[in-house]
Amino acid sequence: MLDIPSRVRVHVETLLAVQNDMGVCDAFEQYAPAGKPNTMNAPHPSKVAGIDATVPAPAHTVAPAPAATDASPASFANSPAAPHAPCAPGTLLQDRLAGWVSDLTTLHELTERLARTSGIDAALQELLRAGAALVGARRGLVVLEPDDGLGPDTTVGLGLARADLGHIETVPRSAMPHGTLLDTAAGLPDGEGEVMRPDLFSEDGLDPRHREVAARLGYAASYALPLSTETAGRIGAAVWLYDEPAEPVERRRHLAGLYVRFATEHLARLLDTERTRACMATVYEELLPSRLPRVPGVQLACRHRTGPRGGGDWYDALPLPDAALGLAVGSVTGSGPGAVAAMGRLRASLRAYAVMEGEDPVAVLSDLELLLRLTEPARSATALFAYCEPALRRITLAGAGHSPPLLVGERRTEFVETSVSAPLGMLACWEAPSVEFQVAAGETVLLYTDGLLHRTGDPVDRAFARLQAAAASVPRARRHDPEAVADHVLHTVLPDDQDVTGGREDVALVAARFE
Known part of the structure; x- marks a missing residue:
């Protein structure tokens, strides 16, 4: 970052002459502080974007010297006309420095706002507003x-x-500025490739459809920049439209170019995050059930939220012999592709064990624990498996370090009492008794992973109380629909603006209503 001291020895005409050939930061670096001038004794401007200063930019009342007529203006406002009178070099330099600091202040504020965006759509909107x-x-x-x-x-x-x-998309792509930028076969060098069309209707050879659309939408000029850098590559183009013939001055174009290059890097990072999230979501869709089974006497609904890195939370529902139904939820330690792969292997294995000996949930989890110790010795997992007999409305379940199910009905909203047990892979030999309970007609059983509790940020006891209160508050008119019950519980426990983990925890929720 840069530090401009209060006194700088600079030859004014030399500084103005090189201003067009270097950026603001380069000029400041070349003209380092030296000595004590007699003609410049103003305090230095306030600190912005790493520049140590104390004075806001003064009004620009001094006209530039003839030798620097092509230099960039010092502020967004055009300098008012001034009589052709000699001015002190120190005053002129102070004016220039104040203008540069004003430009850096603007860039700092705009890039800070852009950096706070966390989604592609929000970043694109901010890019358009700041660029305009x-x-x-x-x-x-x-x-x-x-x-x-x-x-x-x-x-x-x-x-x-x-x-x-939609009207703009009807214009041939090659006739639009962004088409010119995006269709350049060899790409565009960093900071180059602007397309400026100051007066569309006076252009020779303007595409007739472009002329028609411009007249319909009421714009007469455009300025376009590529979203392209050496590290990010070319990811798009931005176009700004003017209501009347116009073109931005050189200083505005320079500032816009700096800002767009920063925006390109930020958008490239958001693109990587979005692609990773989409890839993880696709993997989850392939590993988790694509659809829930239809078993007489039971209505099912499920909800799943995946964190940005992907975690190991999962759920399952599968029909079993003798018109039975197997329900399972679980979580594998860790996150990322490794945890997702382990989750997929564990879920597939549980399905196989459930088909062979599903009527004994303890045996199912014992087999799963042995497999986990042999194939995933560095991991542990929590799991809950329930063997449901819809005709009798009877459920037998076993859990390994997992949270108890929640019963939601007309007369009760309570947790099922289960035995305390360790997660799979934590002990040399896992063992825990099963629990059997009866479900009344019209009641819904909720199975969920710990991510639902962790995302609240509350202590464990308060998180359980929050979940129970959310289930009890389901409107009676909606309790017959497990989809409505699952949505109500999820949105009540985790409002969109109250996820303290930032979505890092996975959540799996299964609602089974017995008729």
């Missing part, structure tokens, strides 16, 4: 189209309705 402010436009659109072909591909507009974007 920098280039002096009112509307725009950004086309996200990564050149690796992995997606996601989307178009987002600022001040443009969905129908407006």
Whole structure:
């Protein structure tokens, strides 16, 4: 980061001459502090984006010297006309420094706001708003189209309705600025490739359809930049639209270019996160049941939330011989691809054991524990398996370090009393007694993983109380539908804005209503 001392020895004309050939930061680095000048004694500007200073930017009342007429303006506002009178070099330099600090302040604030976005859509909207402010436009659109072909591909507009974007899409791609940027075969160098069209209707050879759409939407000029850097590659293009013929000055283009390069890197990171999340979701869809079985006497519903890294929470429901039903939930320690793979192996094994000896849940979990110790010695897991007989409304279950089921009915909302047991893989030999209980007609049994409790951030006893209260508050008119019960419990226990883990914990929930 940079530190501008209160006194700087700079040759004014030399500094202004090199201003066009280097960025603000480069100029500050080249002209390091030295000595004590006689002509400049103003206090230094306030600290912004790593610059140590104490004074806000003064009003620009001094016209630039003739030798620096092509230099970038010092602030977004145009300097008012001033009489051609000589000005002190120190005053001119102070004016320039104040303008640079103002620009850095703007960039710092805009990049900070962008960095706080955590989703692609929010980041694209912020990019459009900030870019419009920098280039002096009112509307725009950004086309996200990564050149690796992995997606996601989307178009987002600022001040443009969905129908407006549809009209723009009818224009031949090669006639639009973003098409020019995105279809460049060799890509675009970092910081290059801007497309500026200051007066569309006076252009020779303007595509007729583009002319028609521009007239319909009421824009007469455009300025486009590629979302492209050396590290991120080319991931899209942004276009800002002007209501009247116009073009941004060089300083505005320079600031917009700096901001867009930062935005490109940020969007590339969000793309990686989004792709990882989508990949994990696809893996989960393949490993978990694609659909729930239909067993007479029972209605089923399930809910599953996956963390960004992917965890080991799972659920299962499978028909068994003699019109029985097997229900299971569990969780494998760890996160990421390894935990997901272990979860898949464990679930597949439990299904096999359940078919062979499902009427004895203890035997099912004992076999699973032995398999886990032999194949996954570094992991442990919690699991709960319930053998259900819908015709008798009778359930026999065994749990290994897992939370007890919750019964939800007209006359009771209570947890099933289960024996205390260790998770699988924690002891040399797992063993715990099974529990048998009766379910009344119309009651719903909720099986869930610990992630539902952990996401609340409450102590264990308060988390259980919160879950019980949520189940008890299900409206009576909706208790006949397990889908409604599952949704109500999940949304009551975990409102969208009260997940203290930030979605890192997986959640699995199964609701089984007995008729």
